[in-house]
Amino acid sequence: MPNKSKLKMALAAEKGTDFNKLKLHKKEKLANKKKAVKGTVEKSNRKKTEDEWEDMEEEVEDEEARSGAEFVAEESGSEEEAEGLMKINFDEIDESDSDSSAGENDQEVSDDEDDEDIPMSDLEDLDEEEKEDMIPHQRLTINNTVALTAALKRIALPISKLPFSEHQSITTSEPVKIEDVSDDLNRELAFYAQSLSAVQEARKKLKAEGVPFTRPIDYFAEMVKADEHMAKIKAKLIDEAASKKASAEARKQRDLKKFGKQVQVAKLQERDKERKQTMEKIKTLKRKRQGADNEATNEADMFDVAVDDEIGSKPSRKDRMGPNKRQKDEKYGHGGKKRFKKSGDAMSSGDLTGFSAKKMKGGAAKRPGKARRAGKR
Amino acid sequence: MASVYKSLSKTNGSKEDGPANGVKKNKQRVLILSSRGITYRHRHLLNDLASLLPHGRKDAKLDTKSKLYQLNELAELYNCNNVFFFEARKGKDLYLWMSKAPNGPTVKMHMQNLHTMEELHFTGNCLKGSRPILSFDSKFDTEPHLRVLKELFLHIFGVPKGARKSKPFVDHVMGFTLADGKIWIRNYQINETEASKVTSADVEEGLKKKEKRDKTGGGKETEISLVEIGPRFVLTPIVIQEGSFGGPIIYENKEFVSPNQVRSEIRLKKAGRYNARAEQGIERLAKKGELGLRTSGGRAPKKDELDTAELFA
Structure with a gap:
């Protein structure tokens, strides 16, 4: 803020005001006002020309849509500022109107050129006070249904008039439902079922039209996967x-x-x-x-x-x-354990056969001496 | 004499063809090429797809990534009314452009989860150039941009009748399914077996056999089972342009997040980790200083009344 005095700046700093936020706030107010005015004007216009609008050529809508798209692609940079702003507002209103008429419920918040887009997810982790000051921006969705249908009409094959064997395309009667995309098995199963039902239907139609379907066994021709590739696959299977x-x-x-x-x-x-x-x-x-x-x-x-x-x-x-x-x-x-054979045990110590009290008391006759014994013999 | 007979029979045949069809014939030719800077996997995938499209014309890599309108001239040169263009960015991201050549529309899609035939090791196989059955999810009919996509798939992946290198039998099916805002593409071989017999191919698909039995119910017709051939890939539509490689944007996918953004966010997250830690350290130092626990810096501790220096001053 170069035009503010130093004193004022200091005051502002003391108060803690943020100039950027203030500016944003102002801009928001301005934009809202403008929009309201334009909107009312546009609506009244619409009401007047409503019945005409239905019969209007697609070309007109196309033109408008095209210019809208051009703006988003930022190819309209050379236009004058004021005029550009006018046009932008018109375009935005057109965009949202056409969208709502097509049953789209995308909440689009239009924004000025110089404002950066801020995704909604980033806003969630901001404080409450800061949230109040912010203008939520989203990436602008371009979905120009009119141009899309026109483009489709230009290139579309007349499938309903063509015989089936010309296009061989089958669309399922009911949308394929896949609960969890990261659940590999069920997802692949859904794909498989879709293709299988298509094949069965197609075979019926082709047979009705008399177009050959099954390849005869003796029909040999180049295949998408070469023999060596198939051999590799076979080897891998065997290995497994x-x-x-x-x-x-x-x-x-x-x-x-x-x-x-x-x-x-x-x-x-x-x-x-x-x-x-x-x-x-x-x-x-x-x-x-x-x-x-x-x-x-x-x-x-x-x-x-x-x-x-x-x-x-x-x-x-x-x-x-x-x-x-x-x-x-x-x-x-004979046989048996040789060890501890001579050591005493409970039996041997309890064996009193060789014991007599008489002998213990010395009552027994003493053994005569050697000479006497010898003499005795 | 023979030439006369030939010319006569030809005119006869064409006359028969003309009124029988009544409307314009499905006549498609696809220019298949890539930008420079694709990896080997991208190249293999392109080759796989080219082998499935007999009505395709493969061309050398395109030198430029900014002047894609040159592709229109190339397509005209080769008499192609469809362009199938791989654009590689940063040697890792692959974008697929599909366009109706002279005057649009053009679709740009981001290709993910791509697996070539070679690396998938599926047992299925089909004739090179046989015409596929295209199976579409009915969700393709719900919104205009999806209908445009479907039409483009139909033109590019559907082999027109009587294409030059096409074979007369139908032995594979391509599935296009819409799930999670993305288009999932699969390619299966149609395997026909006698109702009573069970071949070895069925054993591999043992998981799905039961279901198949339920569906066909029996009868004297042969049973149909599918064996996947490959390749596999997932496409996320990004923008649709009205012209061919030019013109206003008529659809833009809000939900698409570019891989660059994803990568940068991951990097930022990693950087944030260090920043948070560094900040914590500084905070701790400040806290310590506040309590007077640091020798230098911060506030000096308050003098205690019972401090020796105070008492014996």
Whole structure:
């Protein structure tokens, strides 16, 4: 602010007023006023010419729309300032009117040329006080429906008149709904379903028109993907399958390893159980045999004879040994643990066979001396 | 004699064709080219698309990015009435221009999520130059700018009947779907199988098989299943111009955020991180100074009454 005195500036600084904001505020007011005036004028004009408006050539609208677009493309820089402003206002009003007539509900806030566009999202994280001073701006939407339809009309193929085989395009009867675009699986599924339904419909139509649809098996021609490309894809598929198989195998092996120990333990236990059972059997048989000594004619024994023989047929080791060996074994022992054989234990210390109270009291005859003993012999 | 017969039969044929069609024929030719500075993926995608468009004419890269109106002359030179132009920016962003050559309209779109046939490893395949079925979402008919887009897709991706290198059978389908304000494009092979038999191709599409069964229901017709061929890409419309590479803008997408802006915002965010931290440090220093905890700077601590210097002064 070069035209303000220093004192005033200082005062303003003290108060904390922002000149830019003030300026913006003023501009807003001005713009609102202008708009209101123009709007009323325009509306009255519109009302007068409403019935004519319907019948008007598209060209006129086109022209207006074009000029509007030109402004936004900033190609109308050479125009005079005042005139430009006028025109701009007109154009903006036209724009919004045409939009609303087309059922568009875009909230457009027109703005002057030198103001920068500020997106709405940036406004949300401002303070309340600052918000009051701001004029919200948005990027201007250009949607010149009239020009668009005109352009479409110019290039459009007469699809309804053409036979289907000319264009081969199918539009779905209902819009494809995709809830979440980032959900890959469902999105692709929707695309797939759309194309599939189109194909089914197209096949019906093409067959009705007598156009060949299916490629015969013996029709060979260049494909979009070359053979080497397909070979690569095949190799990749095989690779994938192989790796899948390998990983499955590895998992199986791991599981086996985990359970292998349990299996082994179970087997050992089974073996143990079997042995115990046979031992039991033998014991019972032995008991039975002892009973058979008393009652030789026991019916049960008579049936068990064969089993007895079977089990008792094999003579034990002790039976096979000669008497000499048996004696020696009894004396010196055979087999078994050799260690701590001579050390005392509970049994040996409790054994009082070699003890007599008499001997302890010295009552027993003393051993004669050596000479006497020798003399005695 | 043979020539006479030929000429006679030709005239006959054309006469038959003329009244039967009644209206103008669907006659399209597409000029396919890119700007300079595209990456290999962009180039491969362009090749893939060119292989799908037998009515296309591939040309060398265009030297300029600012004088795109030159494309009109090029199209005229090659007798093309459509232009399909890849514009690469900064070696990473790809914009797709589609235009009806002599007098518009032109559509500029941003291409994202592009995957070429080569890198997708799909098992589908189709004849080079067979005519596709174009499947459009019905949302394309809701608004005028979308209808313009649909018409352009129809002209450029639809192979006209009797195009020079086209093949007589229909074995692939192109899907154009509108979702999230973007156009998603997919290309599938049409796989026909006997109703009872299940081929290996079906196994790959195991996920979708059930649905297919439901749809076809049976009958003596062959079952149809689709196998994707590729490529895949997503387009975001940006602007529509009335002329061909020129003229007033008749549609602009408000929701489009340019990739430059996205990148700059990310950068700003990163820069903001450091700034916030630095500010915190300064604040802490100031706080300490305020409490008189710093040796230099800040306020000196208040003299305590019981300080030794005070007591024994």
